[in-house]
Amino acid sequence: MQADPRDERRKQIMEAALPVFAANGFHGTSNRAIASAAGIAPGLIYWYFKNKEDLFTTILDTYAPFSRIAIPFATLAEVPPQVVLPRLVARIAELMTDRRTLLVMRLLIAETITNPDAGLRLNSMVKSILDPLAEYLRGQIARGRLRDGEALLMAQTVISMTVFFLIRRVVGQDADLLAYTIDDFSIFLVATFMAAYGA
Amino acid sequence: MQADPRDERRKQIMEAALPVFAANGFHGTSNRAIASAAGIAPGLIYWYFKNKEDLFTTILDTYAPFSRIAIPFATLAEVPPQVVLPRLVARIAELMTDRRTLLVMRLLIAETITNPDAGLRLNSMVKSILDPLAEYLRGQIARGRLRDGEALLMAQTVISMTVFFLIRRVVGQDADLLAYTIDDFSIFLVATFMAAYGA
Amino acid sequence: MQADPRDERRKQIMEAALPVFAANGFHGTSNRAIASAAGIAPGLIYWYFKNKEDLFTTILDTYAPFSRIAIPFATLAEVPPQVVLPRLVARIAELMTDRRTLLVMRLLIAETITNPDAGLRLNSMVKSILDPLAEYLRGQIARGRLRDGEALLMAQTVISMTVFFLIRRVVGQDADLLAYTIDDFSIFLVATFMAAYGA
Amino acid sequence: MQADPRDERRKQIMEAALPVFAANGFHGTSNRAIASAAGIAPGLIYWYFKNKEDLFTTILDTYAPFSRIAIPFATLAEVPPQVVLPRLVARIAELMTDRRTLLVMRLLIAETITNPDAGLRLNSMVKSILDPLAEYLRGQIARGRLRDGEALLMAQTVISMTVFFLIRRVVGQDADLLAYTIDDFSIFLVATFMAAYGA
DNA sequence: CATGAATGAGCGTTCATTCAT
DNA sequence: AATGAATGAACGCTCATTCAT
Numbered sequence: 001m002q003a004d005p006r007d008e009r010r011k012q013i014m015e016a017a018l019p020v021f022a023a024n025g026f027h028g029t030s031n032r033a034i035a036s037a038a039g040i041a042p043g044l045i046y047w048y049f050k051n052k053e054d055l056f057t058t059i060l061d062t063y064a065p066f067s068r069i070a071i072p073f074a075t076l077a078e079v080p081p082q083v084v085l086p087r088l089v090a091r092i093a094e095l096m097t098d099r100r101t102l103l104v105m106r107l108l109i110a111e112t113i114t115n116p117d118a119g120l121r122l123n124s125m126v127k128s129i130l131d132p133l134a135e136y137l138r139g140q141i142a143r144g145r146l147r148d149g150e151a152l153l154m155a156q157t158v159i160s161m162t163v164f165f166l167i168r169r170v171v172g173q174d175a176d177l178l179a180y181t182i183d184d185f186s187i188f189l190v191a192t193f194m195a196a197y198g199a
Numbered sequence: 200m201q202a203d204p205r206d207e208r209r210k211q212i213m214e215a216a217l218p219v220f221a222a223n224g225f226h227g228t229s230n231r232a233i234a235s236a237a238g239i240a241p242g243l244i245y246w247y248f249k250n251k252e253d254l255f256t257t258i259l260d261t262y263a264p265f266s267r268i269a270i271p272f273a274t275l276a277e278v279p280p281q282v283v284l285p286r287l288v289a290r291i292a293e294l295m296t297d298r299r300t301l302l303v304m305r306l307l308i309a310e311t312i313t314n315p316d317a318g319l320r321l322n323s324m325v326k327s328i329l330d331p332l333a334e335y336l337r338g339q340i341a342r343g344r345l346r347d348g349e350a351l352l353m354a355q356t357v358i359s360m361t362v363f364f365l366i367r368r369v370v371g372q373d374a375d376l377l378a379y380t381i382d383d384f385s386i387f388l389v390a391t392f393m394a395a396y397g398a
Numbered sequence: 399m400q401a402d403p404r405d406e407r408r409k410q411i412m413e414a415a416l417p418v419f420a421a422n423g424f425h426g427t428s429n430r431a432i433a434s435a436a437g438i439a440p441g442l443i444y445w446y447f448k449n450k451e452d453l454f455t456t457i458l459d460t461y462a463p464f465s466r467i468a469i470p471f472a473t474l475a476e477v478p479p480q481v482v483l484p485r486l487v488a489r490i491a492e493l494m495t496d497r498r499t500l501l502v503m504r505l506l507i508a509e510t511i512t513n514p515d516a517g518l519r520l521n522s523m524v525k526s527i528l529d530p531l532a533e534y535l536r537g538q539i540a541r542g543r544l545r546d547g548e549a550l551l552m553a554q555t556v557i558s559m560t561v562f563f564l565i566r567r568v569v570g571q572d573a574d575l576l577a578y579t580i581d582d583f584s585i586f587l588v589a590t591f592m593a594a595y596g597a
Numbered sequence: 598m599q600a601d602p603r604d605e606r607r608k609q610i611m612e613a614a615l616p617v618f619a620a621n622g623f624h625g626t627s628n629r630a631i632a633s634a635a636g637i638a639p640g641l642i643y644w645y646f647k648n649k650e651d652l653f654t655t656i657l658d659t660y661a662p663f664s665r666i667a668i669p670f671a672t673l674a675e676v677p678p679q680v681v682l683p684r685l686v687a688r689i690a691e692l693m694t695d696r697r698t699l700l701v702m703r704l705l706i707a708e709t710i711t712n713p714d715a716g717l718r719l720n721s722m723v724k725s726i727l728d729p730l731a732e733y734l735r736g737q738i739a740r741g742r743l744r745d746g747e748a749l750l751m752a753q754t755v756i757s758m759t760v761f762f763l764i765r766r767v768v769g770q771d772a773d774l775l776a777y778t779i780d781d782f783s784i785f786l787v788a789t790f791m792a793a794y795g796a
Numbered sequence: 797c798a799t800g801a802a803t804g805a806g807c808g809t810t811c812a813t814t815c816a817t
Numbered sequence: 818a819a820t821g822a823a824t825g826a827a828c829g830c831t832c833a834t835t836c837a838t
Contacts, residue, residue: 114222
């Protein structure tokens with residue numbers, strides 16, 4: 001039950017570094033800034049991480065919501081989209097209000113410009129929702145609940161609408177969108193989806 | 200009618216600096232690299248710009264594709280969505296394959312992380328397409344071509360699907376999406392849209 | 399008769415540190431490297447030595463091959479140079495192929511540059527062979543085996559030739575000199591010496 | 598006639614750096630120390646040299662007395678050793694009283710321990726005297742002025758005696774050797790050499 | 797005694813910025 | 818206007834040294 005003190009320190013540094021990286025990017029963040037945010041001496045970072053990049057990628061690996069996004073689509077094969085989609089929206093909304101997830105996503109998006117690795121991570125993050133969802137939709141088509149069509153593009157419709165809405169409403173606090181709750185949006189999404197792709 | 204030589208030089212520096220900034224980010228770009236790209240001595244930058252940051256924000260202010268995205272929706276009130284939407288997709292695709300626009304957008308997105316100002320700029324860019332489109336859709340509803348509904352969310356459906364597709368296909372060169380052409384997507388979008396919101 | 403455990407540890411550290419210092423120099427050797435070579439924690443060095451420099455100079459003081467080079471010339475007064483000189487060459491060669499002696503000599507020579515003290519040490523080391531040898535040669539002159547002359551310069555002839563040969567052959571592994579064995583050289587030295595200075 | 602100002606600065610830095618390197622070795626010398634010795638800002642070193650190592654090797658290349666040691670043995674084929682050897686001694690003595698030559702040699706000797714490159718330089722320096730001298734001696738053997746024998750070892754006899762004497766007398770200021778002038782030594786060397794190897 | 801985490805000064809190097817020319 | 822040498826602060830990182838345990 002006792003936490004490994006070495007892991008404690010690593011975590012402390014990573015949690016202090018994440019917002020600094022997110023605010024200034026990788027190159028814009030100095031080790032001294034990280035150390036000061038973590039309340040430690042700069043040299044100590046190197047006791048726990050090989051170098052600045054190791055700290056950075058470890059943060060991404062640890063906090064990037066890759067697998068955590070996944071909905072257990074496999075167990076939902078019999079559940080209709082009218083139930084699954086709101087659950088997916090709720091799950092993504094939940095993740096996008098998590099401070100750390102949001103910071104990592106910001107970071108990934110910003111770093112994509114300079115760092116091909118970040119781009120790959122971002123894309124694989126997107127795929128990790130998109131592909132299982134498309135697979136689920138193919139199952140629904142087979143079950144006759146949806147019209148035959150391009151499941152990948154259907155999945156993209158769902159994800160793009162959801163992410164776009166959440167970014168503008170939750171993250172951007174856009175005035176026009178604050179008129180809609182996440183439930184409002186969920187209902188709108190299901191209506192759009194079923195009208196467009198329902199059997 | 201004679202171009203101010205001072206402005207000529209400023210433009211020369213900005214155009215040379217833009218791709219360098221876009222490739223390496225603000226922190227990753229040195230004045231020496233900019234000067235070398237512009238074919239001038241590093242010191243000269245300071246004759247035309249207060250400092251590196253001034254050069255950077257001036258570039259964003261100058262090249263951000265605010266209004267250029269706009270479609271003349273006012274003159275299209277009688278044209279049905281089946282015609283207008285593909286035109287919109289084509290216009291956005293055109294912008295997103297324009298080298299300079301893409302570079303500035305990359306920078307804007309990356310800067311959004313660091314600089315709240317850039318976030319506002321980006322949102323106002325999105326609004327400058329979204330609002331006229333929503334207005335057009337309200338007109339179509341009034342004309343009985345679309346079912347009654349939340350025009351702003353309908354507009355978001357269009358824009359989010361389009362931008363998401365283009366980012367993943369054109370910018371990200373995602374392997375799965377290279378199977379679809381922009382025309383394929385246009386057809387899919389219109390079908391989705393009309394089935395979902397058509398009268 | 400029991401070895402002081404404190405001295406045991408000191409010796410352990412010094413013996414581990416010597417080859418590391420010899421391979422990388424004082425500045426090129428980190429305490430971490432020494433500790434790791436000695437199989438102890440870095441902090442422990444400071445329990446046995448004031449600091450890195452103290453450890454270094456203690457090593458030099460302890461292992462410098464001052465007196466060990468000495469040949470018992472006093473007992474050889476009746477033995478002719480033809481016998482004594484090869485024995486001297488062999489002794490010096492033996493020392494210069496002893497790993498630890500060589501390491502210390504390397505360090506001493508290198509330190510001579512930085513530290514005037516080391517220069518004195520080195521000179522006194524040279525004198526400790528040169529002076530007894532000159533004294534022996536004076537005896538040989540008195541015995542009529544050698545022509546009258548400057549015994550000190552004669553002694554220097556012997557030592558300089560020997561050391562120069564051994565450094566270039568044994569230490570430097572110079573290709574040209576690998577053609578000659580130490581015995582070859584010994585014969586050459588005696589021939590040169592006796593032809594030059596023999597009665 | 599006008600000196601290139603760029604070369605002036607390079608020379609200034611190199612001349613300031615040489616004694617600092619010679620006193621502390623490569624690793625023991627900081628760029629700040631060099632800059633301060635040269636009276637410039639640390640960053641400026643990098644305007645004139647790629648990095649610290651480039652500065653270091655450029656100094657060695659520039660000041661190492663490789664070719665400058667060479668005596669024109671080719672033109673001296675007819676001149677007997679009795680004349681040539683004193684000239685050689687004088688030349689080496691001259692070099693070894695040159696401040697810069699001495700510093701470079703110190704540096705090379707000290708660096709040899711850590712830096713194989715320095716060892717190679719040192720050896721090639723030695724060879725650049727030894728080999729032409731051996732060649733000259735072979736010529737003298739052919740001319741019947743010297744007995745047949747190992748020319749390389751004869752040459753080593755000359756060089757080792759000379760260098761050993763000069764280091765102890767001129768560099769080390771050894772008390773015993775101050776009794777002898779360089780001319781004294783020259784006479785002793787010629788006598789030794791001709792008695793040992795003369796025809 | 798012994799450990800190894802922690803410190804902070806200092807390293808080689810880069811780079812935004814200034815300034816004499 | 819324009820150059821490019823020069824500055825010096827700051828960077829990522831290493832390491833001698835200290836110290837709580």
